[in-house]
Amino acid sequence: MKQTQALDILKMGKNVFLTGSAGSGKTFVLNKYINYLKKHKVGVGVTAATGIAATHLNGTTIHSWSGIGIKDKLSNHDIKELFKKSYLRKHFLNSDVLIIDEISMLHAHQLDLINNLCQAFRKSIQPFGGLQVVLSGDFFQLPPISKNNNPVRWVTQSEIWQKMNLNVCYLTEQFRQEDSNFLNILNQIRDGKINNNSRQLLLGRINKTLNFKLEPTKLYTHNIDVDFINLQELNKIKGEIFSYKMQSRGRIVLCEILKKSCLAPEKLSIKIGAKVMFVKNNFEQGIVNGTIGKIIGIDKEASNCPVVETSDGREVIAYPTGWTIEENNKILSELRQIPLRLAWAITVHKSQGLSLDLAEMDLSKSFVAGMGYVALSRVRSLSGLTLKGFNELALEVDQNVLNFDKEFRKMSEKNNKDLQQLSKSEKIKIQNNFVNFSLENPVKIKNKKDKIFNYLKTKDLIKKKMVVSEIAKELNFSESTIINHIEKLLETKDLRSSNIKYLLPQKKDLIKIKSAYEKCGWELLRPVFDELKEKYNYEVLRLVRVLKMSKEI
Numbered sequence: 001m002k003q004t005q006a007l008d009i010l011k012m013g014k015n016v017f018l019t020g021s022a023g024s025g026k027t028f029v030l031n032k033y034i035n036y037l038k039k040h041k042v043g044v045g046v047t048a049a050t051g052i053a054a055t056h057l058n059g060t061t062i063h064s065w066s067g068i069g070i071k072d073k074l075s076n077h078d079i080k081e082l083f084k085k086s087y088l089r090k091h092f093l094n095s096d097v098l099i100i101d102e103i104s105m106l107h108a109h110q111l112d113l114i115n116n117l118c119q120a121f122r123k124s125i126q127p128f129g130g131l132q133v134v135l136s137g138d139f140f141q142l143p144p145i146s147k148n149n150n151p152v153r154w155v156t157q158s159e160i161w162q163k164m165n166l167n168v169c170y171l172t173e174q175f176r177q178e179d180s181n182f183l184n185i186l187n188q189i190r191d192g193k194i195n196n197n198s199r200q201l202l203l204g205r206i207n208k209t210l211n212f213k214l215e216p217t218k219l220y221t222h223n224i225d226v227d228f229i230n231l232q233e234l235n236k237i238k239g240e241i242f243s244y245k246m247q248s249r250g251r252i253v254l255c256e257i258l259k260k261s262c263l264a265p266e267k268l269s270i271k272i273g274a275k276v277m278f279v280k281n282n283f284e285q286g287i288v289n290g291t292i293g294k295i296i297g298i299d300k301e302a303s304n305c306p307v308v309e310t311s312d313g314r315e316v317i318a319y320p321t322g323w324t325i326e327e328n329n330k331i332l333s334e335l336r337q338i339p340l341r342l343a344w345a346i347t348v349h350k351s352q353g354l355s356l357d358l359a360e361m362d363l364s365k366s367f368v369a370g371m372g373y374v375a376l377s378r379v380r381s382l383s384g385l386t387l388k389g390f391n392e393l394a395l396e397v398d399q400n401v402l403n404f405d406k407e408f409r410k411m412s413e414k415n416n417k418d419l420q421q422l423s424k425s426e427k428i429k430i431q432n433n434f435v436n437f438s439l440e441n442p443v444k445i446k447n448k449k450d451k452i453f454n455y456l457k458t459k460d461l462i463k464k465k466m467v468v469s470e471i472a473k474e475l476n477f478s479e480s481t482i483i484n485h486i487e488k489l490l491e492t493k494d495l496r497s498s499n500i501k502y503l504l505p506q507k508k509d510l511i512k513i514k515s516a517y518e519k520c521g522w523e524l525l526r527p528v529f530d531e532l533k534e535k536y537n538y539e540v541l542r543l544v545r546v547l548k549m550s551k552e553i
Helices: 003-011 026-039 051-055 062-066 076-083 086-093 108-122 180-191 196-203 226-235 252-261 371-376 399-420 424-439 448-463 468-475 479-491 497-503 507-520 526-531 538-549
Strands: 016-020 044-048 097-101 132-136 167-171 217-220 242-245 247-250 267-270 275-278 292-299 305-310 315-317 321-327 330-337 340-342 345-347 359-363 385-390
Touching (some): 003 026, 044 062, 062 108, 076 086, 076 108, 226 345, 275 305, 448 468, 448 497, 468 479, 479 538, 497 538, 526 538
Parallel strands (some): 016 132, 044 097
Antiparallel strands (some): 242 267, 305 315
């Protein structure tokens, strides 16, 4: 599937799993869609399973955005405490879309926790409380971190995965590797069938001297102190040190989160001759995240910014740039720094999202299936790769991942065929309907007069003894929105609680619901919903609670 086709499906408001090989442009598509949503004033929660991935989208981690933090479980008490946090209510209620990048690194139970919180905050039993959910990632990349040697439960094994009606968009274009031989090797590893010719090509890269002015960046598969290695190499260079301190503004807590996730250091120290790497795209300068170079000077006329000679011989001035965390078109925190880091060494984990021109790696130390693919897929071409060795495990991938991938490809092909059957006008109509429906969300209605008018229309229909589903259909709102109207009308005394008694369930059902509330407490709906074995929907439960609070039952 092409990027444009994936964007068309995203704009229709469907739940999507966006996937594809490393370098297929997943982050590019996400940023395109985020900009589209912002342009149409549709609320979007931009998150990722890792901090590094979040910085590529100007978002934050899903753990922070949702409030789950490092928890594996949430008790009723935990949920009550989260309900007290106004910033979380804004996250859940002011969003129509939730994006989670690097989904392969999220545990199954974590996705279920996020779904439960969405349902609780939004008072809806729909998956994720009715949000459009966009999951993005590649299961051939880094897996979830196993705790206490417990077997990994992939996010596909979560309870909610099968209930989301996910539309798989498998990107097939390639924008990182232009070397057809190298691309063929990576694809064979993904297929679990690497042939002898590809194996010989990799063997030919062992201790290969690269024909470039710069030495390759050493890519480490193990958790090693690359900062120490880089500092050692810098100290070997004689000459003046030039330092650049990161500037920050906005919420202190978010700035600290951003600093930990950003690949640019808080204090950048360089010398003439230092090997560096750009850590942010700048397409106007022809720079991508991972471009390698060497410091050749300091431009005094450009505020003492470093001058970098890239591996292909170009001279580029590295101007300060920004990393932000945004929410509803507002910048909550921002960092500004020269977009460089020392590049004699980097870990595979921190290479996430980079496109490396030159890399040296030792895959003979691979200790888990898939590690070789993760490391190799960072590099643009075979000509930029030198190996110290590799073992057979480096060329293997998890059998579960192979099975996932085959299924995802089939699903994507079907979605692509379904998309092609729609005319241009039909696609535009569906996309406009999604945007317009999102703007009707009562939480975000900006015009107070319109909001009051909607309340009054609901009030008039209640006087006609119409049930909630009929009112929702008449006004083209969700049933949940109509309950919101009723609660507000009761709160402002525009409606008496006795006026809505006709909406209550039969007496025997009412007794069961009240009994469940007495057992679980009246604060949260989810425990009551579960206690009643999902027999009654949230709208009915909310109506009973409304009348209880008004002392009518």
